[in-house]
Amino acid sequence: CLNDAITNITYQTSGDATNANVTGLPLGLTAIYNAGVLTISGTPTETGVFNYTVETVGCTPNLTLTGSITINPNPSFTSLTANGPICIGQD
Numbered sequence: 001c002l003n004d005a006i007t008n009i010t011y012q013t014s015g016d017a018t019n020a021n022v023t024g025l026p027l028g029l030t031a032i033y034n035a036g037v038l039t040i041s042g043t044p045t046e047t048g049v050f051n052y053t054v055e056t057v058g059c060t061p062n063l064t065l066t067g068s069i070t071i072n073p074n075p076s077f078t079s080l081t082a083n084g085p086i087c088i089g090q091d
Contacts, residue, residue, distance in 0.1 A: 001074045002047050009040040011054060011065065018058030026050045026071055044071040 006029065013020065013036050020038040022031035028045035031038055031054075038054060054065045 001072050003043060003045065003074065005043045006041065006069070009067070009069075011038040012036060013038065013056055013059075013063075016058055016060070017056040017063075019056070021055050021057060022052055024050055024052035026069060029069070044069075047071045047073050 011020065017036065020031070020033045022038070022040065025031065025040065026044045026046050026048065029040055029042040031040045033039075040052075048071060050069045050071070052067050052069065054067070056063045
């Protein structure tokens with residue numbers, strides 16, 4: 001959801017990959033490559049469906065992967081109505 005941190009998305013590389021580039025992420029998310037693992041993390045600040053691309057660097061050939069992240073607006077409530085007693089023994 002908007003303004004809620006995502007669960008990290010990770011990709012592990014092997015071989016001679018030295019880095020990975022990511023394009024198409026929503027605002028608020030970043031990608032960091034460290035020790036053969038690319039981690040996408042952060043707190044999104046825009047809603048929508050985002051199709052992103054991950055491309056390795058330094059491999060022969062470089063690999064390209066795609067993914068999709070959907071960021072939904074936070075739910076909103078205009079009112080709450082009790083359907084029954086809230087406390088035991090109360091009417």
